[in-house]
Amino acid sequence: MPRKKPLPTKERIIDVAGDIFGKNGFKxxxxxxxxxxxxxxxxxxxxxxxxKEGLYRAVLxxxxxxxxxxxxxxxNPEESNAPDQQLHSFIRAMFHRFLNNEGWGGISGRGKLIxxxxxxxxxxxxxxxxxxxxxxxxxxxxxxxDLSRGKAGMDKILPCxxxxxxxxxxxxxxxxxxxxxxxxxxxxxxxxDLLADHVFWFSLGGIQQINTRPVDKKTPIVLNTLQExxx
Amino acid sequence: MPRKKPLPTKERIIDVAGDIFGKNGFKxxxxxxxxxxxxxxxxxxxxxxxxKEGLYRAVLxxxxxxxxxxxxxxxNPEESNAPDQQLHSFIRAMFHRFLNNEGWGGISGRGKLIxxxxxxxxxxxxxxxxxxxxxxxxxxxxxxxDLSRGKAGMDKILPCxxxxxxxxxxxxxxxxxxxxxxxxxxxxxxxxDLLADHVFWFSLGGIQQINTRPVDKKTPIVLNTLQExxx
DNA sequence: GCTATTTTCAAACAAATGTTTTATTCGTTT
DNA sequence: AAACGAATAAAACATTTGTTTGAAAATAGC
Numbered sequence: 001m002p003r004k005k006p007l008p009t010k011e012r013i014i015d016v017a018g019d020i021f022g023k024n025g026f027k028x029x030x031x032x033x034x035x036x037x038x039x040x041x042x043x044x045x046x047x048x049x050x051x052k053e054g055l056y057r058a059v060l061x062x063x064x065x066x067x068x069x070x071x072x073x074x075x076n077p078e079e080s081n082a083p084d085q086q087l088h089s090f091i092r093a094m095f096h097r098f099l100n101n102e103g104w105g106g107i108s109g110r111g112k113l114i115x116x117x118x119x120x121x122x123x124x125x126x127x128x129x130x131x132x133x134x135x136x137x138x139x140x141x142x143x144x145x146d147l148s149r150g151k152a153g154m155d156k157i158l159p160c161x162x163x164x165x166x167x168x169x170x171x172x173x174x175x176x177x178x179x180x181x182x183x184x185x186x187x188x189x190x191x192x193d194l195l196a197d198h199v200f201w202f203s204l205g206g207i208q209q210i211n212t213r214p215v216d217k218k219t220p221i222v223l224n225t226l227q228e229x230x231x
Numbered sequence: 232m233p234r235k236k237p238l239p240t241k242e243r244i245i246d247v248a249g250d251i252f253g254k255n256g257f258k259x260x261x262x263x264x265x266x267x268x269x270x271x272x273x274x275x276x277x278x279x280x281x282x283k284e285g286l287y288r289a290v291l292x293x294x295x296x297x298x299x300x301x302x303x304x305x306x307n308p309e310e311s312n313a314p315d316q317q318l319h320s321f322i323r324a325m326f327h328r329f330l331n332n333e334g335w336g337g338i339s340g341r342g343k344l345i346x347x348x349x350x351x352x353x354x355x356x357x358x359x360x361x362x363x364x365x366x367x368x369x370x371x372x373x374x375x376x377d378l379s380r381g382k383a384g385m386d387k388i389l390p391c392x393x394x395x396x397x398x399x400x401x402x403x404x405x406x407x408x409x410x411x412x413x414x415x416x417x418x419x420x421x422x423x424d425l426l427a428d429h430v431f432w433f434s435l436g437g438i439q440q441i442n443t444r445p446v447d448k449k450t451p452i453v454l455n456t457l458q459e460x461x462x
Numbered sequence: 463g464c465t466a467t468t469t470t471c472a473a474a475c476a477a478a479t480g481t482t483t484t485a486t487t488c489g490t491t492t
Numbered sequence: 493a494a495a496c497g498a499a500t501a502a503a504a505c506a507t508t509t510g511t512t513t514g515a516a517a518a519t520a521g522c
Contacts (some may be wrong), residue, residue: 032508042471107350137412166402177349177360272501274482
């Protein structure tokens with residue numbers, strides 16, 4: 001009869017709590033709000049998750065688990081194994097995970113929840129880093145290392161990795177600012193390829209520049225050359 | 232006698248509120264906490280700022296005003312006017328504004344306050360965007376345009392600008408993640424030059440790549456070339 | 463079909479918090 | 493010196509909110 005309740009209460013609460021924690025943050029979200037939206041009783045949260053923080057932990061684990069499961073970060077052996085193709089796939093997968101509605105759905109979905117953990121992590125984020133973030137970073141490091149044919153040390157690889165992830169994260173989560181500056185590059189599901197292509201090419205140039213510039217040289221060289229082309 | 236009160240109550244509250252709003256967020260920060268830390272009476276906040284939100288608006292305006300005043304974004308006509316030097320200065324100024332203790336002091340200072348407004352802006356952020364962010368972006372756009380000798384359209388300039396600002400923002404605010412991945416690139420006052428140099432070179436290569444790659448080409452070209460150097 | 467366990471529900475509790483009120487103090491002006 | 497307004501102080505008010513409680517209902521196991 002009640003076909004509006006296909007999921008058991010516990011999972012319904014996790015689902016709804018993801019939205020509400022995302023929209024309002026941990027402190028501002030209220031258990032009453034969540035219970036009401038999940039069509040559950042107020043005490044159900046404390047019953048199933050012990051307390052508000054227990055619910056939050058469950059939401060976070062559920063979010064990352066589903067996001068990385070739907071859009072995995074492992075190298076795809078069926079693809080061309082050229083490292084530049086691998087980088088392109090990596091960036092595309094990241095944007096899909098962030099923006100696709102089957103993933104985290106951008107800042108109107110679970111995005112803000114994740115952004116907050118990036119910038120002001122709670123204790124609940126600790127296991128997430130070990131389980132998901134670190135292996136994810138290792139893949140990227142390995143791709144960048146391949147791109148430099150194994151010649152670059154970690155002192156060059158790591159900042160490049162941060163620059164790449166930083167672009168993806170910023171493009172995704174800074175939507176409110178981007179909307180006022182460059183509407184055509186808004187982080188939406190439709191723009192995933194556009195964004196991924198840009199970040200890919202920009203980063204490819206960046207990695208190349210980092211790998212080719214002379215050490216401890218203080219002045220730019222490549223673009224000076226470019227300028228001198230048209231004096 | 233009370234030499235511990237060099238500032239009038241109103242400004243003392245703004246100062247302390249900046250720290251506490253930054254550390255805890257708007258909702259979690261309490262007026263009692265702020266009043267106590269500012270050695271002011273509980274009612275002082277409502278008296279001087281009408282309500283909690285009024286105080287928050289004052290804090291935000293004060294933060295951006297001081298940050299941009301201490302580390303301005305205007306082109307410095309005394310510097311070399313080579314666009315690559317301008318880009319370097321722009322990035323350095325941005326990192327100083329973000330990280331320097333005379334600026335926003337990173338995420339242990341006012342950084343988190345600003346990060347939150349970037350990713351989930353409140354109504355109080357509206358005037359800030361018009362007064363500070365938009366002109367700031369225009370400077371960067373003009374520099375990138377100069378870098379491409381006026382040949383690039385906004386469809387190429389804007390995403391490059393976002394990529395550059397994104398790196399700076401991410402490097403600054405993702406400190407908790409960076410700490411677990413690349414400790415030597417932590418966003419601290421001492422690392423400003425290191426970070427600025429990396430973002431500068433990386434972005435210079437990125438801009439160059441965006442400007443030189445053939446339109447609508449789907450496969451990477453530059454790094455393939457690089458690879459073929461060592462077959 | 464009955465019992466034991468799990469889950470749901472309504473109500474109440476206790477703590478925290480933004481705001482208001484009223485009185486007092488302090489500095490300036492008349 | 494008196495008077496006025498601004499600023500400070502202490503207390504109380506009205507909500508909100510996380511959590512607990514005890515009973516009812518539903519479910520599972522035998």
